[in-house]
């Protein structure tokens with residue numbers, strides 16, 4: 001029956017098809033090869049209206065046409081050497097299947113014909129592609145810390161074809177020696193079960209700044225897609241400082257600059273000012289004494305040698321990203337997003353990410369609503385209209401235009417980051433305008 005068909009198709013398609021009964025075997029005589037190309041299928045779909053579906057004569061033509069078009073398309077794609085999951089990623093195919101569902105088409109027959117088109121035996125579609133299983137990630141978000149990776153993950157969690165390791169906000173496999181030592185099988189075991197055509201993804205912001213990580217990920221899969229979210233390094237540093245102070249990390253260092261009992265914004269700004277001036281000086285001294293190459297090494301090893309300095313050095317994106325390029329990753333397999341834009345225009349950033357991952361653009365403009373109390377965009381449930389915002393730990397320093405630095409601190413920080421922002425702009429091919437004090 002139809003349930004049989006459903007279980008044979010990947011979950012992404014099952015969602016579209018939904019549960020359905022009363023399919024009768026149909027006879028299809030029309031052969032419409034005019035539709036054996038996607039653009040034609042697209043053009044045809046653009047002409048189909050919901051109204052027409054309820055007119056029996058027209059519905060019959062549409063059903064037969066779509067059915068044939070899908071099978072012809074499957075044959076054409078198979079001949080081109082494209083795998084079945086790619087077919088399922090095409091939005092026109094998804095749309096066609098959803099219409100066929102409405103028209104009570106014989107989906108069992110469709111399945112059999114698709115199997116034939118792909119040269120597979122009966123029922124082998126499931127064997128080859130439809131089986132849910134754990135897969136290593138095809139996409140990894142590598143940071144940067146405090147640039148909105150949580151918001152990014154939260155928004156994309158609503159995408160029906162994207163899955164992250166269950167129970168983990170961050171996996172920390174490649175950066176934690178004791179976990180990495182457990183082997184790639186352990187990493188694989190943490191992954192969600194997915195069907196072919198769905199995306200497995202994880203985010204760990206620390207990956208970006210640990211020098212061993214790029215080579216390890218490259219060894220796992222040299223064609224994995226990487227997403228880096230970068231943001232104004234000056235604001236990022238204060239956000240990081242706030243995070244460290246509020247979480248009570250390396251207190252012996254932060255307590256040199258502020259009383260850790262008083263963590264209101266004014267006290268944090270004061271503490272951050274002392275901290276920044278001290279570490280800008282430290283960093284500049286190392287550079288002067290040891291030269292640029294050694295200084296870059298110091299930056300990369302700061303997590304081992306002087307972790308509190310990372311509050312500043314995590315924002316030297318060009319130094320860290322160069323490491324990924326040196327490991328062999330191609331620029332085209334990295335999507336570098338502006339975290340400031342994720343704050344001001346989340347839909348634009350999330351749409352770019354979906355496109356990069358090869359996902360249907362399901363999360364869109366209408367899902368975002370600005371929440372005045374939160375001071376940020378929140379995700380809107382389109383059925384209930386209810387917005388859901390990120391928790392209290394997110395959005396502590398940037399609501400309402402960001403922190404109020406003293407002009408001197410702002411100037412010192414901007415000039416510290418300036419050369420590396422410029423290096424970053426060269427890598428990205430775009431100026432994010434963070435060099436203006």
Ligand SMILES: Nc1ncnc2c1ncn2[C@@H]1O[C@H](COP(=O)(O)OS(=O)(=O)O)[C@@H](OP(=O)(O)O)[C@H]1O
Nearest residue numbers: 145146147148149150151239376394395396397398
């Ligand atoms: N929509 C929305 N809602 C709330 N917060 C948002 C949003 N978009 C971006 N941000 C900013 O995300 C900052 C936290 O970044 P991360 O999630 O990468 O932090 S972490 O590295 O995972 O700790 C967080 O930094 P703080 O403001 O310092 O808390 C936010 O400014």
